[in-house]
Amino acid sequence: MSLANKVLAVNNDLPIRTNSPVHSGKVRSVYWLTDADSQRLIRERGYDVASDAPLAIMVISDRISAFDCIWHGEGGMNGVPGKGAALNAISNHWFKLFREQGLADSHILEIPHPFVWIVQKARxxxxxxxxxxxxxxxxxxxxxxxxxxxxxxxxxxxxxxxxxxxxxxxxxxxxxxxxxxxxxxxxxxxxxxxxxxxxxxxxxxxxxxxxxxxxxxxxxxxxxxxxxxLEKLDQIFxxxxxxxxxxxxxxxxxxxxxxxxxxxxDSSRIWDGASYREGKVVENSKEGFRQLLLNHFPDPDILLNKDRMAERQALAQDNALPESVLMAVSKTYVDIAEKITGQTLVMSDNPKAEIIEILRDQFGLID
CATH class of the missing domain: 3.30.470.20 (ATP-grasp fold, B domain)
Structure with a gap:
């Protein structure tokens, strides 16, 4: 199977039962469940939420955004292999730690698949x-x-x-x-x-x-x-x-x-501790990709100047990045996820088919 097929780039076209338009952000898509399905899941799964709370399925993608644009690669690679699973695994790890240490809950009620959160609506x-x-x-x-x-x-x-x-x-x-x-x-x-x-x-x-x-x-x-x-892993937050x-x-x-x-x-800068002590910054976060883009294009002002947004969007649309660039980003995400969670990241061959099967068979959310 080609790398491009392993990437979940489009995540707003799943056949999840909903009465509302799918809300698609830079990386995640949100499917608001019907009132009947929300109430059924709250009963069946025993979620600690109000009985009439609206629930949603949140599906992450492997898309990569930087400077408010979505970037793509050669050979039809419209995302970064492993990125979505890495982001979810890291977030899930920290949310669990927060709960264990008595900080606060999150909006996540259940994690049926590495790409999927079942969430409650928050204000x-x-x-x-x-x-x-x-x-x-x-x-x-x-x-x-x-x-x-x-x-x-x-x-x-x-x-x-x-x-x-x-x-x-x-x-x-x-x-x-x-x-x-x-x-x-x-x-x-x-x-x-x-x-x-x-x-x-x-x-x-x-x-x-x-x-x-x-x-x-x-x-x-x-x-x-x-x-x-992160300090225990010699990484700097x-x-x-x-x-x-x-x-x-x-x-x-x-x-x-x-x-x-x-x-x-995606939401943080993480630096390698050993490199920092030697006086150089090695990014284990999306900042490395941002720096790469700034060095890759001859006029970096397009990426930094908010008044040049139209040029910036054209730059992102018209330039397929080398596969090696996206694979280097993939390695950064997968490596830091495995370091943080202490577990090997499972890379799915066909995430979309897996998600549909789980949401149909275990949750009854697909007709």
């Missing part, structure tokens, strides 16, 4: 919760141009590129376009301060003002748990993005949970 907090332990990437670019205040926090003079920060820095940004918040531009992904959040907590979808402290605690504790585990939402459990209690993915090479 998202409209914040991309980013925390940084090292100064690198966009923060370093801004710092090197003289910026010293990030999300309302002043940071020290004299820092070097890729240096560890004196403390973990929380630099949140907006998730989606939020309207009518004083001092917050109506644009996706703009930096905000803690004061912005406190003054307008309801606009960011917090139920109570005191939940801001709780979200920050979950952010720091989640970061520390992952960082400590550089920075990451968390997302949060509210759900209601079977007893009617509302709770704040982790949602989306956590601690993956």
């Amino acid at each position: 998202p907090v409209m914040i991309e919760a980013i925390c940084r332990q090292y100064i690198t990437g966009s923060m370093w670019r801004a710092y090197s141009k003289g910026e010293r205040e990030f999300c309302g926090i002043r940071i020290a003079e004299g820092l070097d590129k890729d240096q560890r920060l004196p403390e973990l820095l929380i630099t949140p940004s907006t998730k989606g376009i939020l309207k009518g918040i004083p001092g917050v531009p109506e644009a996706d992904d703009v930096n905000i301060t803690r004061q912005n959040i406190e003054d307008n907590f309801e606009a960011f979808n917090f139920s109570r003002k005191e939940d801001i402290d709780y979200y920050e605690r979950l952010l720091k504790e989640g970061f520390d748990v992952i960082s400590a585990e 550089v920075d990451t993005k968390f997302e949060f939402g509210y759900v209601t459990d079977a007893s009617g209690q509302e709770k704040l949970i982790y949602m989306d993915e956590v601690g993956t090479p």
Whole structure:
């Protein structure tokens, strides 16, 4: 079987029973189940959720996005072999650890296949919760141009590129376009301060003002748990993005949970510890792919300049990357997943057929 066939690039065409359009993001597709199927699964599987909670099937793909574009390779390779399974395996590992250590639950109710989550609908907090332990990437670019205040926090003079920060820095940004918040531009992904959040907590979808402290605690504790585990593997947890939402459990209690993915090479930077001590950065995350793209094209400004989005999309559509590039990315993802989970990643020959069979035979979700 060719490599291209092993890649699950299109994940929004599965015959899962639904009354709603399939929502397809950069990497995952979400199938909202019918009310009848949601209620049946809650009963049959004993999920700790409200009896009328909407459930969804979330299917990951092997697509790779960077700089807000989806990239593809030669020979019809529309994704990275093993990437989806690696991302899910890593997220599942951290979510399990969070639960064991009493941090908070996630939106995941069950994992029937390495590519699939059964999730409950959460009311998202409209914040991309980013925390940084090292100064690198966009923060370093801004710092090197003289910026010293990030999300309302002043940071020290004299820092070097890729240096560890004196403390973990929380630099949140907006998730989606939020309207009518004083001092917050109506644009996706703009930096905000803690004061912005406190003054307008309801606009960011917090139920109570005191939940801001709780979200920050979950952010720091989640970061520390992952960082400590990676340290045992001589890997450095550089920075990451968390997302949060509210759900209601079977007893009617509302709770704040982790949602989306956590601690993956897509949502985080992970560096090799031994290389860092020798003064060089070796990325075990998607950042390596971003750097490769910046070096691959003669005009990297297209990838960095938001005003050149049309050119950037054309670049991604018109340029099939060499197979060797996508296989190098595959190796990064698979290696770090196996290192974190301590298990060999099972690469599926035909993930789509497997998913359909499981959801039909075990869950009765396919006609």
